[in-house]
Amino acid sequence: MTTAARTRVLLADDHTLVRRGLRMILEAEPDLQVVAEAGDGAEAVRAAGEADLAVLDVSMPRMTGLQAAGELSRRRPALRILMLSMHENEQFLFEALRAGASGYVLKTAVDRDLVQACRATMRGETFLYAGAVTALVRDHLDRARSGQAVDPLTPRELEVLKLVAEGHTSDEIAELLVISRKTVDRHRANMLEKLGMRDRVELTRYAIRRGLIAP
Numbered sequence: 001m002t003t004a005a006r007t008r009v010l011l012a013d014d015h016t017l018v019r020r021g022l023r024m025i026l027e028a029e030p031d032l033q034v035v036a037e038a039g040d041g042a043e044a045v046r047a048a049g050e051a052d053l054a055v056l057d058v059s060m061p062r063m064t065g066l067q068a069a070g071e072l073s074r075r076r077p078a079l080r081i082l083m084l085s086m087h088e089n090e091q092f093l094f095e096a097l098r099a100g101a102s103g104y105v106l107k108t109a110v111d112r113d114l115v116q117a118c119r120a121t122m123r124g125e126t127f128l129y130a131g132a133v134t135a136l137v138r139d140h141l142d143r144a145r146s147g148q149a150v151d152p153l154t155p156r157e158l159e160v161l162k163l164v165a166e167g168h169t170s171d172e173i174a175e176l177l178v179i180s181r182k183t184v185d186r187h188r189a190n191m192l193e194k195l196g197m198r199d200r201v202e203l204t205r206y207a208i209r210r211g212l213i214a215p
Contacts, residue, residue, distance in 0.1 A: 006033040007122050010051035012044035012068065013084065014060045022055065022084075022110065029115055041068030048072055048079060053118060056101075058085040058092050059214055062176070064162065066095050066211070070155060073100030080121045084110070088129065092211050103127030152194045158212065160187040164200060165207035 026032040038044035041063030056065035083096040102121040117127035
């Protein structure tokens with residue numbers, strides 16, 4: 001008699017105690033197994049190797065869970081992705097789904113929803129917290145009415161923006177992203193022009209509004 005394979009899970013959250021609690025919830029189930037952990041989005045991308053499901057916190061240093069979700073979706077289209085967040089936030093929800101996530105779970109409800117969300121995601125279903133559908137519809141209608149365009153920044157510009165907002169110098173950003181200082185400065189100039197902004201302060205405010213860093 002064969003035993004059904006367990007879903008291999010990657011957990012990514014920048015708080016060790018939170019990861020420990022999530023691991024306890026998941027590994028109490030016979031069909032779920034945590035095979036890797038990460039403390040930020042960049043580490044999650046590197047650690048996803050054997051995972052079937054990535055559970056990513058929305059807000060993390062260096063690379064957010066949203067950015068990591070987008071990168072993992074490009075690299076491993078078959079990987080299922082579930083987002084975790086403290087925020088019942090329409091912007092985060094919309095961006096999570098656009099980045100390739102199959103579900104969005106509020107941390108305030110992980111005891112109730114996390115296992116169910118993991119199983120739904122692995123069945124190819126979408127799991128959303130209560131009220132999310134209404135939020136999505138309202139967000140879509142608001143965008144349609146305002147004629148709001150798709151995000152003007154490229155994925156690489158968003159990476160640079162997050163690091164700028166976190167206070168990194170151009171040299172540090174160049175080292176972290178393995179690009180030249182000249183390329184960093186060009187991305188910064190392009191962002192300022194696209195967004196109609198003048199300096200780092202305005203870029204940082206924009207990064208906070210986009211959920212790239214915590215206020």
